[in-house]
Amino acid sequence: MEKFRTIDEIKNFQSARWISPPESVWRIFKFELNHVHPSVICLPVHLENEQFVTFSANQLLCNIANNPTFKKTMLTQFFYMNKCNAYAKELNCLYIEFPEYFTWHSDSKEWEPRKRNEVIGRIFSCRPSDGEKFFLKSLLLHVRKPTSFRDSRTINGRTFTTFREAAQMLGLLENDNTADMCMEEATAYLMPSALRQLFATVLVYCNPTNPMHLWAKFESFLSQDFEQKHIFSPSTVKHKVLNILSYYLQSMGKRLEDFYSAEPNVTLGFSDSLDKELQTEQDIITPDEDILSVEKLNEEQKNAYNRILYHVNNNLPNVFFVDGPGGTGKTFLYKALLATIRSSGHIALPQPLQVLPHLYFQVGALHIRDLKSH
Known part of the structure; x- marks a missing residue:
């Protein structure tokens, strides 16, 4: 029997790749193949106490809740810097402008003054269906130097209950009819x-x-x-x-x-x-044609119809599988059953599920079990 040999897909790809003369020269001289300038810093946005927290599975929840580090995010520390840092107060920045002057250290979760490199900030996208989170983002793009979530929704000395109301006060929401x-x-x-x-x-x-x-x-x-x-x-x-x-x-x-x-x-x-x-x-209206369909059932359909209704009328739990090729009248039988049950003032919930060649039919809340019934 032939032994399995190890396939190195990466090596095969590199060996089979065709490189043009300009690209080969570029690589020989070790020029940069790609470059992004300036760097883009992604800024998260979240509502108060609704930030994402990552932790190990073996950590205790009480320790996580009491750990002040988990409460620090780029946004909350942005508020803190605007409140306590003299340089940040002087800059009077928007949230997206803040990374141009400060560097985020993920280990300590602190903003520190930037010493080199040019970067720009971009806030993660939010949809209008996100509700208050979307309106908070809209405010962060226009309110300078906020010191807290509450301060973000304070416009001209008036604190609004929701971020939506504050955004509307600033004219950030279009009035449409x-x-x-x-x-x-x-x-x-x-x-x-x-x-x-x-x-x-x-x-x-x-x-x-x-x-x-x-x-x-x-x-x-x-x-x-x-x-x-x-x-x-x-x-x-x-x-x-x-x-x-x-x-x-x-x-x-x-x-x-x-x-x-x-x-x-x-x-x-x-x-x-x-x-x-x-x-x-x-409130479901049963068509007259479905009620009259009971009289048009053939012998096999009538047999299934009577057996199912016997269990329904006597409140006997059971399940029936109706099996047959397409076009043999399974759906016609279902309509007759639904019409009879609903016209009697009962509730019928049809839930046909395809299970291999069989169809499962459930009436009301009855759970029926009879795999030999067709």
Whole structure:
């Protein structure tokens, strides 16, 4: 049997590489092959006490939390230098200008006056969907010599609650009516439940300049279905709508507090979430053709239909695998089952999953186990 020989991919690449005469001369004289001037220093940006921390797996969390070194970052030490260092105060720098005059030492996590080399600073990119972090970055690009996170959002002696408000005060956010136009058009044809979902989507992905103004303008449309019931007080209606919006925002990785500062304690309860899911399923309209499809089932489909419904009606846990080539009527059977269950006032959750040649069908919350049933 032939022995395996070691393959040196790097050596093979270098041996097979073709070098032109100008490049060979350049290498013979040992000229620089690449050069970046000036050097670029990447500056992190983070919210207060939300910096990244790296540590070994065997370190105790209490030691990490009490270690003052972990609290030092380029940004926090930039604030510290503006507060305590006379030279930094005199320079009156922006965050991106600071590396031109100071060198960052990662071991000691300190800024020290630069002695040589020309560099420029660049802040890591942030998306508008990052929320307050994005607005903090916008402020750091315009506010000179801030001494703390609080000072960064202090404009003309007034300290704002959020970085967004401070950025808006400085005119860093464009005033546009795109979100207003979208919501105004949607109110003409969307039901309040769909309108609330759209409103949450607009908040997360369209980054409106003034979410509170948007809320005040469309609150009545978002609350219309609750108000028409005449059983809830205005405060209860408002709380329910905010709860639903909080649910949608959480599903998109955001919080209500990121956009609505007047109600910081509004949280979505489990029962509210469950009621919303149940209502969504109960609102599904079953087509008449699906209900009538039960009468068109062939013998094999009817057999599977009866066996599955027997377990559903008697609340017997089981799982059925419906097996067959494409075009043999599996989907037709599913529609008949869903129509029968839903028309009886029950909730059916179809979740077809491809498992080799089989299809798994789950009805409601039933977990069925019968691999021999087809």
